[in-house]
Ligand SMILES: Nc1ncnc2c1ncn2[C@@H]1O[C@H](COP(=O)(O)OP(=O)(O)O)[C@@H](O)[C@H]1O
């Protein structure tokens with residue numbers, strides 16, 4: 001096949017379609033209706049309704065529904081513009097589309113209102129309640145509630161669609177405004193915690209942005225988006241374009257500033273922020289470790305929480321005064337935190353070897369399932385009656401003392417001290433990850449991730465190298481466990497549910513597997529905003545729906561951004577390769593660009 | 608093996624039997640590859656060719672018989688031991704590390720080597736041999752065309768500074784136009800003094816280059832002769848060389 005045989009003329013065969021795509025509109029509308037009904041019945045609007053976004057007009061409960069028609073209205077007008085084809089002009093057609101999609105979604109809610117009014121399905125559906133009905137009626141009776149959502153969602157869809165008609169700049173400005181208002185109100189507690197005086201300026205007595213403040217914020221955000229973006233993107237593109245020593249210099253400055261900010265900020269903030277940062281840090285340590293196991297070596301370890309547990313329990317046993325009665329008297333007790341840490345790391349390494357040895361010979365899905373089992377086994381051991389004399393079963397080990405470093409102490413009641421400790425270990429973990437990635441061992445990990453049997457044929461001792469990944473991962477997790485035990489002051493089997501493994505895995509995936517910066521951002525966004533398995537995040541109201549949101553985010557990421565939140569160029573390229581190739585194909589550059597697709601491959605001759 | 612002389616074979620199979628689970632794959636196989644020669648193993652699908660290579664390299668352990676490297680029985684030596692001593696495989700379908708760059712693929716070929724200078728030298732040698740590869744050093748190897756991938760696969764193998772290359776169906780999946788070029792490359796590598804053990808279904812082509820050949824049928828060596836004689840063998844012509 002040569003370039004000549006590629007149908008370059010494809011665009012000419014497809015006339016520009018200006019008619020309304022009813023198929024697409026009904027599909028979007030139907031999905032929207034389902035989405036709205038689902039969110040309502042999942043209880044989100046009611047659960048979130050206590051929280052005001054803009055006083056007195058908008059509550060978080062209504063916002064939980066409103067964003068969806070808006071997004072659907074915008075997206076229905078999105079079309080894939082094929083290379084070489086004229087993009088159809090956006091116009092009334094798109095507005096109409098958005099309006100109809102929104103209205104169809106509204107019909108879904110109207111039907112829900114009528115159904116709730118007439119039938120009682122409370123038994124399977126907990127949220128099928130009079131309160132939900134009230135909420136959906138805007139407390140105005142079923143007569144009002146049964147139709148109001150149709151025009152309301154229609155208008156939201158229309159508003160979303162109108163974004164399509166705007167210039168790029170305008171669209172950005174609008175989005176910035178919306179985002180600024182939402183962020184400011186949703187993160188109210190954090191903002192007050194950081195800058196207390198803002199409380200009076202921005203927020204109403206009973207919570208929520210004052211509407212006046214909302215307008216000011218909106219104007220500032222718009223101004224920033226219109227005029228402030230240029231310098232920032234200048235700086236960024238300067239950084240991206242820089243090479244060699246200049247780039248390293250800028251990177252160093254960037255890292256220095258971030259570290260400085262992380263050291264300085266907690267000095268001025270209240271406990272909420274400090275606590276939050278400490279939690280993020282503990283999970284970041286875990287995520288960095290798992291990133292090596294999953295991201296670099298490609299070992300899908302679903303029982304990673306085991307090492308977190310081993311770290312926590314080892315520290316607890318060695319430092320607590322209440323560790324279970326069966327320990328022999330010669331066994332070190334209530335020793336200094338640093339000594340305990342050393343023992344913890346060694347212990348984690350040993351457990352890593354013990355769990356790793358049988359598991360490492362398996363591949364793919366078998367390995368995932370077996371690690372899942374080991375994760376549970378470790379937790380059940382700590383919980384068991386059999387070892388009750390050592391680990392106190394469900395009562396857990398309490399009285400874990402603060403870590404005493406003479407001039408300062410690290411204890412849970414002072415989350416800032418915990419955060420600094422976490423920061424120190426995170427720095428170590430990040431450095432180690434970074435070095436490993438570029439080492440011979442890191443290469444071997446990546447080779448195994450790509451193709452284990454070929455890696456073996458290259459002379460890589462795959463068993464040992466994979467075990468190393470397990471052990472390094474275990475050690476990083478044990479840091480986290482040690483800090484966690486000291487922070488909480490007590491430790492229970494329920495701190496180490498499978499959920500911890502899953503959430504950390506999500507952090508790694510969302511961050512973009514194998515991407516250190518991405519994992520850091522992922523930890524801040526997921527743990528910081530949504531919260532950890534048990535730790536509340538910024539969106540405390542959302543904690544009930546945390547897993548729902550985690551799941552939705554995971555699906556969305558897999559579909560739209562498999563390279564993670566902060567893609568590095570090379571990973572994004574490999575994941576979107578198909579699209580690049582299609583582009584190339586349309587441009588007629590196909591001859592060399594066609595990839596080898598595995599087993600049936602390479603039938604393309606070079607030009 | 609009438610031409611067996613006093614030289615020590617580089618690699619040798621003595622009465623090798625291999626099983627996958629309970630299934631008997633290789634049955635009493637005897638082979639010998641001498642330094643610097645080019646030999647070929649022919650056989651239809653699933654006749655055990657790839658298994659032969661994996662057993663030579665130590666990725667599969669024989670159930671009986673001896674694998675001999677430089678006169679030493681290496682049955683219980685790991686793959687790395689054999690790679691260090693100059694045995695390298697170019698796997699079936701090339702099997703590059705697709706999401707790693709071309710450069711990283713080449714470097715992984717030299718995984719067991721510590722001589723920095725030697726590695727740099729060999730890299731240069733590969734760049735001269737395959738200028739195309741040099742142009743694409745930082746590209747993901749998975750995005751290369753089939754022919755380029757073949758070059759990288761060979762380059763990766765050469766980076767281990769081998770004495771014998773075990774090539775598993777090097778022309779499989781290549782466009783006809785590339786097959787010829789590919790064999791020329793193999794010839795070129797051979798001329799540098801590296802022994803080649805080529806597994807092929809494309810028997811005509813393989814035998815036109817090789818000195819000797821074996822024919823494998825359901826795990827048993829049924830023919831063992833010079834390439835010339837094999838090419839002339841009417842039975843072989845009928846069963847293997849017919850369409851190829
Ligand atoms: N890992 C394996 N496990 C079980 N059977 C295998 C395995 N690899 C190959 N086989 C079987 O061994 C036989 C020989 O395979 P192989 O050596 O790959 O043949 P060839 O390379 O000649 O096509 C085939 O029947 C194949 O199905």
Ligand SMILES: [Mg+2]
Nearest residue numbers: 656657658699
């Ligand atoms: Mg084969």
